[in-house]
Amino acid sequence: MSERHVALPARPSLEYYRKQAKNLHRAYVTGDAAAEARVADVLGDRAAERFLLSDAQFVLAQEHGFGGWAVFRAHIESRSTVEGRPVSRLIGLGSGAYASMADALLADLRRNDSGALRRLRAYVPRHATATSATTAELRDARLVIAREFGFPTWGELLAVAEKSRRALDELQEKRRRLHREAQALLAGDTDRLAALNADQADTLLHMLAGPETIPGVRLDEELGVPRAAVDVLLSKATDLHTPLLWAARSNRVEYVRLLLDAGADPGNRTWGATALENAIHHGHTAVVDLLTERGLVPRALWTYAACGRLDLVQACFDTDGTLRPDAASPRPNPVDVGAALWPPLPPTDEPREIMAEAFVHACQHGRIEVVRWLLDRGVHPDVAPYYGRTGLHWAIPPAHVEVIRLLLQRGADPSLRDDLLQADADGWIHIFRAACPHDPLTQQIHDLIETRSP
Incomplete structure (x- = not known):
C-alpha cells in the first residue's frame, strides 16, 4: 500500500x-x-x-x-515557500508533540470514537462519507492533525513546527539578553533605551504586550510603564503589528490605544487573524470596543454581534429574514487567535452555524440587545458552536449577569457540559470565578443558576 x-x-x-x-x-x-x-x-x-x-x-x-x-x-x-508561512499557531511545539497527537487520534479512530470519526470525515476526502473510523491509518490521523492546524500536509506541519520551535528559542534568548533594558523600560530610563537598535526595540515592545513577559512584573489594562520610555521604543520600532496582536490577546487596553495612535494597523493579518478577532475570542471587551472605534475588521455577523452593533447585525439579513451570503466572511481558525486548546471542525456556510457563532460571542461580551434579538429570531439559547460551550458558559467568566438571566428566562439548560472541561454552568462558576467567590456578581450568578437547576 x-x-x-x-x-x-x-x-x-x-x-x-x-x-x-x-x-x-x-x-x-x-x-x-x-x-x-x-x-x-x-x-x-x-x-x-x-x-x-x-x-x-x-x-x-x-x-x-x-x-x-x-x-x-x-x-x-x-x-509560497514553507519558510514564509506564519508559525504563531504552533507556539513552539516540536514535531514530537504533533506525532503524539496523531497517535492519540489514531487510537480514538481504531475504537471508532464518534468525535474522532467526525474529524476524519471533515479532513480526509476518502473518508468523507465513512460510517466507521476503524479502517483509518496513521497517515490519515496525521493528515487530520495537519489540517486542523491549518496545513495541507503532514510534512509541511512538521517543517513549520520545527521553524516555530527555533523561532521561540531565539525569541526567548533575545528576551534573556535584554534583561537590563527591560528594567530600564520599567524605570523610565530613556537614555539607556535611546541607545538600542531597532531589533531590540521591537523585542521590548513585544515583551510589553504580554501580562507577564517581563520577569517579575504583572501588566494589566493600564500601560504599566512610563509613557516616555515607550515613546522612545516606538520611535525606533519597525513592527507595531505583532505587539498590537499580543496586546489585544492580553487585554492590555492602554497599550493597544498607544500602539494604534502610533500607527499600528488594526486590519493586519500577518499572524493569521486581526487584533479584533483575537480580542473577541479572548473575551477582552474593552479592547474590542477600542479597536472597533478604529475600524471593524473583519466585517461579518459574528464580529458585529461581539461588538454589540445591533444595526449591523440586522443588516446581515434580507427583508424575508434570510441570512445574506456576505454575513459569514472567513472565520479565523481558533488556533490562529490562541483561543483553542484544540481546533474545532472546520466552519461551514450553514446559516444556523453562522448565527450560533454570532450568538455566543454576543453572550461572551455582554451584548444583551443582540442576544435578545437573535433569540427572538429563533436562535436556541443552548447553541454551542465551539467545543460544546453554550451562551451560559461564555457569559459566566466575565459575569454578564443580565445576559445569564435572559438566557435562563428563555430556557437555557445550566446542566449542559462543555466538551473540553466537561463542566456545567455551576462548574464554570467554580473554575472561572474561583478567584472572587465573595464577589456579589459571583453570588448573583450562582443564585440564578441554582434557581433554574433541576
Missing part, C-alpha cells in the same frame, strides 16, 4: 506533477503492480472500470492530501 499524504517541496512544480500523473496513468494501463496498488488505495474497484488521465491526477492529489486535482493545482500555483 502506498504512503500517501506526502509533503510538497518548498517550491513545487506543477509541470512535474503533471508528468507524474501521466507516468502513473501509463504504468497502470501497462499493468505495473505498484501503480495498481496506488490506484486501488485511492479509487478501489472503480479504477477497473475506467482509468483516465484525470483519474491519475486525482490519485496524485489525494496522495498529497488534497480533495482533487483542481485544489491541488491551485495550491501549487499560489504556494
Whole structure:
C-alpha cells in the first residue's frame, strides 16, 4: 500500500506533477503492480472500470492530501515557500508533540470514537462519507492533525513546527539578553533605551504586550510603564503589528490605544487573524470596543454581534429574514487567535452555524440587545458552536449577569457540559470565578443558576 499524504517541496512544480500523473496513468494501463496498488488505495474497484488521465491526477492529489486535482493545482500555483508561512499557531511545539497527537487520534479512530470519526470525515476526502473510523491509518490521523492546524500536509506541519520551535528559542534568548533594558523600560530610563537598535526595540515592545513577559512584573489594562520610555521604543520600532496582536490577546487596553495612535494597523493579518478577532475570542471587551472605534475588521455577523452593533447585525439579513451570503466572511481558525486548546471542525456556510457563532460571542461580551434579538429570531439559547460551550458558559467568566438571566428566562439548560472541561454552568462558576467567590456578581450568578437547576 502506498504512503500517501506526502509533503510538497518548498517550491513545487506543477509541470512535474503533471508528468507524474501521466507516468502513473501509463504504468497502470501497462499493468505495473505498484501503480495498481496506488490506484486501488485511492479509487478501489472503480479504477477497473475506467482509468483516465484525470483519474491519475486525482490519485496524485489525494496522495498529497488534497480533495482533487483542481485544489491541488491551485495550491501549487499560489504556494509560497514553507519558510514564509506564519508559525504563531504552533507556539513552539516540536514535531514530537504533533506525532503524539496523531497517535492519540489514531487510537480514538481504531475504537471508532464518534468525535474522532467526525474529524476524519471533515479532513480526509476518502473518508468523507465513512460510517466507521476503524479502517483509518496513521497517515490519515496525521493528515487530520495537519489540517486542523491549518496545513495541507503532514510534512509541511512538521517543517513549520520545527521553524516555530527555533523561532521561540531565539525569541526567548533575545528576551534573556535584554534583561537590563527591560528594567530600564520599567524605570523610565530613556537614555539607556535611546541607545538600542531597532531589533531590540521591537523585542521590548513585544515583551510589553504580554501580562507577564517581563520577569517579575504583572501588566494589566493600564500601560504599566512610563509613557516616555515607550515613546522612545516606538520611535525606533519597525513592527507595531505583532505587539498590537499580543496586546489585544492580553487585554492590555492602554497599550493597544498607544500602539494604534502610533500607527499600528488594526486590519493586519500577518499572524493569521486581526487584533479584533483575537480580542473577541479572548473575551477582552474593552479592547474590542477600542479597536472597533478604529475600524471593524473583519466585517461579518459574528464580529458585529461581539461588538454589540445591533444595526449591523440586522443588516446581515434580507427583508424575508434570510441570512445574506456576505454575513459569514472567513472565520479565523481558533488556533490562529490562541483561543483553542484544540481546533474545532472546520466552519461551514450553514446559516444556523453562522448565527450560533454570532450568538455566543454576543453572550461572551455582554451584548444583551443582540442576544435578545437573535433569540427572538429563533436562535436556541443552548447553541454551542465551539467545543460544546453554550451562551451560559461564555457569559459566566466575565459575569454578564443580565445576559445569564435572559438566557435562563428563555430556557437555557445550566446542566449542559462543555466538551473540553466537561463542566456545567455551576462548574464554570467554580473554575472561572474561583478567584472572587465573595464577589456579589459571583453570588448573583450562582443564585440564578441554582434557581433554574433541576
